[in-house]
Amino acid sequence: DAKTTQPPSMDCAEGRAANLPCNHSTISGNEYVYWYRQIHSQGPQYIIHGLKNNETNEMASLIITEDRKSSTLILPHATLRDTAVYYCIATSGSRLTFGEGTQLTVNP
Amino acid sequence: DAGITQSPRHKVTETGTPVTLRCHQTENHRYMYWYRQDPGHGLRLIHYSYGVKDTDKGEVSDGYSVSRSKTEDFLLTLESATSSQTSVYFCAISDVFSETEAFFGQGTRLTVV
Numbered sequence: 001d002a003k004t005t006q007p008p009s010m011d012c013a014e015g016r017a018a019n020l021p022c023n024h025s026t027i028s029g030n031e032y033v034y035w036y037r038q039i040h041s042q043g044p045q046y047i048i049h050g051l052k053n054n055e056t057n058e059m060a061s062l063i064i065t066e067d068r069k070s071s072t073l074i075l076p077h078a079t080l081r082d083t084a085v086y087y088c089i090a091t092s093g094s095r096l097t098f099g100e101g102t103q104l105t106v107n108p
Numbered sequence: 109d110a111g112i113t114q115s116p117r118h119k120v121t122e123t124g125t126p127v128t129l130r131c132h133q134t135e136n137h138r139y140m141y142w143y144r145q146d147p148g149h150g151l152r153l154i155h156y157s158y159g160v161k162d163t164d165k166g167e168v169s170d171g172y173s174v175s176r177s178k179t180e181d182f183l184l185t186l187e188s189a190t191s192s193q194t195s196v197y198f199c200a201i202s203d204v205f206s207e208t209e210a211f212f213g214q215g216t217r218l219t220v221v
Contacts, residue, residue, distance in 0.1 A: 034209075036210075041196065041215065042214065042215070043198050043200075043212030043213050043214055043215055044151065044198070044200075044212050045212070046209030046210065046211070049209070085150075087150060094139050094156070094158060094202070095141070095153060095156060095166070096141075096151075096153075096200075096210060097153065097167075098143075098150035098151040098152070099150050100149065100150050101150055
């Protein structure tokens with residue numbers, strides 16, 4: 001699995017878009033990019049995943065650069081409940097390897 | 109919410125005793141996983157299973173064993189618990205990997221004294 005690099009922490013104002021970057025410069029062609037988040041001490045929650053194309057669902061949008069070496073998770077209108085640790089994972093197999101993630105704090 | 113249940117949710121045990129944690133699913137998913145999470149860190153994979161009686165090691169498998177005798181249950185055993193195994197343990201399930209997401213249980217907080 002490709003190594004991913006994320007900033008350790010980010011802040012965002014409530015109601016604004018939160019843009020969380022992830023670098024995966026060694027990603028291979030068959031590896032997907034997954035995003036999960038973990039709120040407080042709960043089990044991680046799936047957000048979105050993609051291979052090449054940008055993806056959008058009811059929670060977020062995933063923008064993957066054309067060379068696939070980086071991606072950005074976008075929460076369009078962050079709320080206080082979006083405060084969590086966000087994990088970016090690149091994998092082609094059946095295992096998810098978690099890094100340290102980004103602590104996103106949404107401020108009132 | 110996906111049907112995944114971990115038991116017990118909390119346990120305190122003494123050093124040197126065996127401990128078994130259970131993960132039960134009602135989704136009939138193929139893959140099951142055990143992770144541990146220590147304070148301030150991400151999850152680390154202990155063992156996983158890709159079918160009944162089919163298991164493999166993760167990155168921190170030493171001191172742990174697993175068994176999966178039926179699709180719905182995945183057991184994690186600490187043969188002789190040590191204080192370094194004090195952690196929060198998460199079970200996860202997934203089906204066709206690249207097409208669906210993994211679902212996580214609520215975790216088991218294990219303290220070894």
